[in-house]
Amino acid sequence: MSIGSGKSLLLRRFKDFLKEAKKTLAFYHSDADGLSASVIMAKTFEKLGNKNLSTVPVEYFETEKMLKTFEKEKPQNVIFLDIAIDSKPDVIRKMGKQSLLIIDHHKIASDINASNIVFIKPQMISTIEPSRYPASKLTFDLCSSLVDLKKERWIAGIGIIGDKSEKQWKEFLKLIEKENKISYEELKELADLIEAVKVVSPQDFANLFDMFYFLEPKQILKSDFVKLKEKLNKALDKWLSEFEKNANFFPELELYFYKIKPDFPIKSALIDRLTEKYPDKTIIVLEDLGEAKLRFSARRQDFKVKMNELLEKAVQGIPQAEAGGHVPAAAGSIPRGYLKRFEENIIKILEKEYDTQLKV
Ligand SMILES: [Mn+2]
CATH class of the missing domain: 3.90.1640.30 (inorganic pyrophosphatase (n-terminal core))
Structure with missing residues (x-):
C-alpha cells in the first residue's frame, strides 16, 4: 500500500x-x-x-x-x-x-x-x-x-x-x-x-x-x-481565417492537422478557439518557430479520442520527443526532422481507432 x-x-x-x-x-x-x-x-x-x-x-x-x-x-x-x-x-x-x-x-x-x-x-x-x-x-x-x-x-x-x-x-x-x-x-x-x-x-x-x-x-x-490582448487577437484572426483553406482535413478520421509558422507561440491560444468551433473533431496544431523543436497541441471536446494518449503514442520511438496532457487537451514537441513520421503515426493510430484505412 x-x-x-x-x-x-x-x-x-x-x-x-x-x-x-x-x-x-x-x-x-x-x-x-x-x-x-x-x-x-x-x-x-x-x-x-x-x-x-x-x-x-x-x-x-x-x-x-x-x-x-x-x-x-x-x-x-x-x-x-x-x-x-x-x-x-x-x-x-x-x-x-x-x-x-x-x-x-x-x-x-x-x-x-x-x-x-x-x-x-x-x-x-x-x-x-x-x-x-x-x-x-x-x-x-x-x-x-x-x-x-x-x-x-x-x-x-x-x-x-x-x-x-x-x-x-x-x-x-x-x-x-x-x-x-x-x-x-x-x-x-x-x-x-x-x-x-x-x-x-x-x-x-x-x-x-x-x-x-x-x-x-x-x-x-x-x-x-x-494592449497585448489586441496584438494577440490580430494574430489569432489571421490564423483562424486561413484555417479552412490551409489545414489538412481527414473526414474519415475527423481530424484537422494545421501547420503554422507564426511570429510568436500562438498555437495554444489558436487551438482553443478552433476547438470551440469544432468540439467533435480531433484538431492538431503544429507550430514552427524556427527552433530545433516543433511544438504541437491537440484538442477534442467529446472525449471520443483521448488527446493525451494519441500524442503519447504518436511520439513513441521519436528521440527527444515529449507529449502529455489531458483527455480533451494535450501537447508536446518533436525534433524538426521527425515531422513526417509524427504525421504518419497520428494517421496510423486514428485509422486503427476508427477501424478504417486511408488511401494516402
Ligand atoms: Mn491546469
Missing part, C-alpha cells in the same frame, strides 16, 4: 507540509490556471505567517530551468502547481531529499507519494474528471481547509475559466460574480489577459504574479497588459 493512500491521510500530510514549510520554492505552470494556483498558495503562506515562499513560472518541459533554479535557491521545500512532475523522474530524483508538494490535475503517471513527498491529484480525492478540476481550484479547496480564502475566491475563478471548466463550477463562479460585483465577461477578460502575456510577451509573465497578488480584479483590467 502506498503511503499516500486514503484521502484523510493525504489531507493531513498536506496540512503538515504547509504548517512546517521552511524556505520554499514554488514552480507553477505559466498559464492562467498555474498562475492562479500560485497566487492562492502565496496568500495561504501569508495567512499562515510564513514569509519564505518564492515563485517561478515554468513550462512543463522546462526541466533545466527548474533544476537550475533549485540549485541556485537551495530551498528546503519545493512545490509544483499544475505541473505533471510525476512524469519527470529525473527532477524528482534530483530534488528528492527535500520535502515536495505536488498539486496537479493531469493524468497520474505514477503515484510518487513518499514520506517526504505529498502528491495530490483530483483522482485521489474526488470523482470529478481531472481535466475539469483545475489546479487553481484544487489548491483553493485544499488551502481552504487551513486558512480563510473567501477574498481570494475570484483568483480560483480565473484559473477555472483559463482551463475551460466553467460548466463544472457554475455555482462557484456565480458566487464570485455576486461577492466581487464582477461579471463573467470581466473574469474571462482577466484569463485572456494572462494568455496574451504568455503568448506575446512571455518575459513579462512573472510580473503577472504581483498584479494578481496585490491588485483588485478591476484594477488589473486597467493595466497596460491589456
Whole structure:
C-alpha cells in the first residue's frame, strides 16, 4: 500500500507540509490556471505567517530551468502547481531529499507519494474528471481547509475559466460574480489577459504574479497588459481565417492537422478557439518557430479520442520527443526532422481507432 493512500491521510500530510514549510520554492505552470494556483498558495503562506515562499513560472518541459533554479535557491521545500512532475523522474530524483508538494490535475503517471513527498491529484480525492478540476481550484479547496480564502475566491475563478471548466463550477463562479460585483465577461477578460502575456510577451509573465497578488480584479483590467490582448487577437484572426483553406482535413478520421509558422507561440491560444468551433473533431496544431523543436497541441471536446494518449503514442520511438496532457487537451514537441513520421503515426493510430484505412 502506498503511503499516500486514503484521502484523510493525504489531507493531513498536506496540512503538515504547509504548517512546517521552511524556505520554499514554488514552480507553477505559466498559464492562467498555474498562475492562479500560485497566487492562492502565496496568500495561504501569508495567512499562515510564513514569509519564505518564492515563485517561478515554468513550462512543463522546462526541466533545466527548474533544476537550475533549485540549485541556485537551495530551498528546503519545493512545490509544483499544475505541473505533471510525476512524469519527470529525473527532477524528482534530483530534488528528492527535500520535502515536495505536488498539486496537479493531469493524468497520474505514477503515484510518487513518499514520506517526504505529498502528491495530490483530483483522482485521489474526488470523482470529478481531472481535466475539469483545475489546479487553481484544487489548491483553493485544499488551502481552504487551513486558512480563510473567501477574498481570494475570484483568483480560483480565473484559473477555472483559463482551463475551460466553467460548466463544472457554475455555482462557484456565480458566487464570485455576486461577492466581487464582477461579471463573467470581466473574469474571462482577466484569463485572456494572462494568455496574451504568455503568448506575446512571455518575459513579462512573472510580473503577472504581483498584479494578481496585490491588485483588485478591476484594477488589473486597467493595466497596460491589456494592449497585448489586441496584438494577440490580430494574430489569432489571421490564423483562424486561413484555417479552412490551409489545414489538412481527414473526414474519415475527423481530424484537422494545421501547420503554422507564426511570429510568436500562438498555437495554444489558436487551438482553443478552433476547438470551440469544432468540439467533435480531433484538431492538431503544429507550430514552427524556427527552433530545433516543433511544438504541437491537440484538442477534442467529446472525449471520443483521448488527446493525451494519441500524442503519447504518436511520439513513441521519436528521440527527444515529449507529449502529455489531458483527455480533451494535450501537447508536446518533436525534433524538426521527425515531422513526417509524427504525421504518419497520428494517421496510423486514428485509422486503427476508427477501424478504417486511408488511401494516402
Ligand atoms: Mn491546469
